[in-house]
Amino acid sequence: MATELQxxxxxxxxAPKPAQPERGSAPxxxxxxxxxxxxxxxxxxxxxxxxxxxxxxxxIFVFSIFFFVFREAAxxxxxxxxxxxxxxxxxxxxxxxxxxxAKKFALKEFLxxxxxxxxxxxxxxxxxxxxxVGTLSVTALAMxxxxxxxxxxxxxxxxxxxxxxxxxxxxxxxxxAAIPSVVWGFIGLTVMNPIIQDLFHAPIGLNMLNGxxxxxLMSVPIMVSIGxxxxxxxxxxxxEAGLALGATRWQLVYRVLLPAAKNGLLxxxxxxxxxxxxxxxxxxxxxxxxxxxxxxxxxGSFNPLFxxxxxRTLTATIAAELGEASEGSQHYRVLFLIGVLxxxxxxxxxxxxxxxxxxxxxR
Amino acid sequence: xxxxxxxxxVSNLRLSYGPKEVxxxxxxxxxxxxxxxxxxxxxxxxxxLLRCINRTIEFxxxxxxQGTIKVEGVDVRRQNVYALRRKIGxxxxxxxxxxxxxxxxxxxxxxxxxxxxxxxxxxxxxxxxRQAALWDEVKDxxxxxxTKLSGGQQQRLTIARAxxxxxxxxxxxxxxxxxxxVTTMRIEDVLxxxxxxxxxxxxxxxxxxxxxLANRTMFLWNGDIIELDSNQVMFSDTPANRKTYxxxxxxFG
Numbered sequence: 116m117a118t119e120l121q122x123x124x125x126x127x128x129x130a131p132k133p134a135q136p137e138r139g140s141a142p143x144x145x146x147x148x149x150x151x152x153x154x155x156x157x158x159x160x161x162x163x164x165x166x167x168x169x170x171x172x173x174x175i176f177v178f179s180i181f182f183f184v185f186r187e188a189a190x191x192x193x194x195x196x197x198x199x200x201x202x203x204x205x206x207x208x209x210x211x212x213x214x215x216x217a218k219k220f221a222l223k224e225f226l227x228x229x230x231x232x233x234x235x236x237x238x239x240x241x242x243x244x245x246x247x248v249g250t251l252s253v254t255a256l257a258m259x260x261x262x263x264x265x266x267x268x269x270x271x272x273x274x275x276x277x278x279x280x281x282x283x284x285x286x287x288x289x290x291x292a293a294i295p296s297v298v299w300g301f302i303g304l305t306v307m308n309p310i311i312q313d314l315f316h317a318p319i320g321l322n323m324l325n326g327x328x329x330x331x332l333m334s335v336p337i338m339v340s341i342g343x344x345x346x347x348x349x350x351x352x353x354x355e356a357g358l359a360l361g362a363t364r365w366q367l368v369y370r371v372l373l374p375a376a377k378n379g380l381l382x383x384x385x386x387x388x389x390x391x392x393x394x395x396x397x398x399x400x401x402x403x404x405x406x407x408x409x410x411x412x413x414x415g416s417f418n419p420l421f422x423x424x425x426x427r428t429l430t431a432t433i434a435a436e437l438g439e440a441s442e443g444s445q446h447y448r449v450l451f452l453i454g455v456l457x458x459x460x461x462x463x464x465x466x467x468x469x470x471x472x473x474x475x476x477x478r
Numbered sequence: 479x480x481x482x483x484x485x486x487x488v489s490n491l492r493l494s495y496g497p498k499e500v501x502x503x504x505x506x507x508x509x510x511x512x513x514x515x516x517x518x519x520x521x522x523x524x525x526x527l528l529r530c531i532n533r534t535i536e537f538x539x540x541x542x543x544q545g546t547i548k549v550e551g552v553d554v555r556r557q558n559v560y561a562l563r564r565k566i567g568x569x570x571x572x573x574x575x576x577x578x579x580x581x582x583x584x585x586x587x588x589x590x591x592x593x594x595x596x597x598x599x600x601x602x603x604x605x606x607x608r609q610a611a612l613w614d615e616v617k618d619x620x621x622x623x624x625t626k627l628s629g630g631q632q633q634r635l636t637i638a639r640a641x642x643x644x645x646x647x648x649x650x651x652x653x654x655x656x657x658x659x660v661t662t663m664r665i666e667d668v669l670x671x672x673x674x675x676x677x678x679x680x681x682x683x684x685x686x687x688x689x690x691l692a693n694r695t696m697f698l699w700n701g702d703i704i705e706l707d708s709n710q711v712m713f714s715d716t717p718a719n720r721k722t723y724x725x726x727x728x729x730f731g
Contacts, residue, residue: 355534355537
């Protein structure tokens with residue numbers, strides 16, 4: 116379609132040329148102009164094509180990632196009792212080694228069972244409910260800590276401090292964002308662990324709280340820098356108008372700037388959520404990595420001290436187990452299905468955010 | 479006839495942005511309940527002067543103000559800046575609709591000043607919107623965003639907003655730039671009414687507007703007062719300064 120448009124446009128652009136001789140300009144100029152025109156048109160075509168490609172590439176990437184992850188997981192739904200991808204000899208050898216018995220995969224069990232025994236000899240179970248709960252609860256707790264801190268810091272950096280303090284803070288916050296997650300995990304293991312044990316007399320320091328604090332620390336810098344950008348994008352005329360009406364700085368922030376920047380601030384929070392959901396190494400090291408639903412005690416009642424329970428997340432499970440699972444095995448495919456699940460979760464988070472923003476805009 | 483009370487006293491005001499001085503030491507008074515027109519070409523310091531009065535000039539980091547401005551006899555720099563700004567209503571040349579509903583835009587200043595009762599706010603909003611000749615057009619959609627209004631309506635919204643905290647001084651900075659002539663005339667009528675309640679400073683590029691509305695007019699040029707006198711003198715054939723005559727009659731430069 117683009118090329119059609121171009122060919123339609125091209126004669127129009129060429130059309131004025133016959134009229135030019137009337138101006139009596141130097142005839143030597145004309146061929147040069149015509150040549151440049153054709154080149155410009157070709158260049159424009161090229162640029163338009165490249166830009167189109169750039170725009171579409173994002174969609175292509177997302178779909179291809181989804182496709183390749185899902186392709187690894189898909190045989191789960193189509194195989195009957197044995198993984199057909201594996202040569203028979205391998206299966207037999209595995210059978211001699213008392214490898215996990217391949218049994219029919221059930222999506223219902225996958226989503227709603229809390230039993231995760233992927234390498235059991237006799238009783239293989241692929242229930243990720245506990246892992247989903249682990250991911251969601253650690254993320255939620257992290258956000259409860261990070262959102263007030265992150266947005267508060269963004270407001271402070273953007274509105275309440277100036278000059279050198281602002282520059283220093285921004286540099287330090289960016290430095291915080293640059294710390295590798297394995298270092299955070301290390302801090303969780305060696306620093307936070309004893310602190311939590313001493314402070315709360317918790318039996319283990321590697322638990323949901325530990326992971327959530329690390330995740331909060333990791334997502335705050337993103338929230339601050341995106342949040343600060345979105346506050347900075349509020350035109351100064353709003354600030355002047357608000358202050359000229361006699362608003363104090365704080366009144367200005369919560370009556371004018373927060374409503375004006377709410378889309379950007381929401382984006383900041385969601386990027387933080389995205390970081391927290393997707394974070395792997397730190398939570399693998401700091402949350403205790405035990406398949407456990409923290410809200411329920413052993414006898415089935417509600418556990419009020421759930422933040423001191425160890426949990427395991429979806430991402431940590433993939434990272435810890437994918438290297439051990441033999442390629443093409445049911446375990447291997449289930450781990451990829453967890454990838455699909457994570458993908459869907461982030462998709463839902465983004466979609467919700469989009470709908471919320473649209474809802475705000477409609478008003 | 480005893481002399482009218484001075485509302486604003488400006489003495490030897492100098493303003494510079496960085497190394498560039500834009501107001502070169504001007505001295506004048508504004509009397510209570512008068513409309514003072516300020517005319518002059520671009521870059522003559524009109525807007526900066528208004529920003530000095532309500533201290534919004536402090537938002538410009540490189541601005542340096544010398545001399546004194548007194549409002550009601552007290553130096554503005556010794557007054558509580560928020561209280562001062564509540565005393566002064568400011569209308570900018572291009573409407574700045576805060577990203578709030580129409581109602582919230584007008585209720586903004588009263589709320590900042592601590593008014594919370596719904597009935598008080600409702601009354602204030604309606605009164606101000608009526609004064610700004612906007613009530614009839616928006617009374618059914620007070621809950622829609624102020625930024626969705628047309629340019630002229632937004633400008634009247636900012637006028638309503640400037641009136642919402644019952645200012646003693648109303649500064650209008652080329653308010654009619656985005657408004658059609660009919661509405662402009664309606665607002666000018668409102669201003670004539672408002673004069674009974676407040677002092678009005680009217681910065682305008684339309685010399686005829688200053689002639690219609692103002693009691694006195696000041697001609698500001700390149701940061702200096704060329705002339706300040708009653709309208710009878712300023713718009714006569716023989717103002718004190720030849721430049722005034724030329725500017726008012728459009729034969730300047």
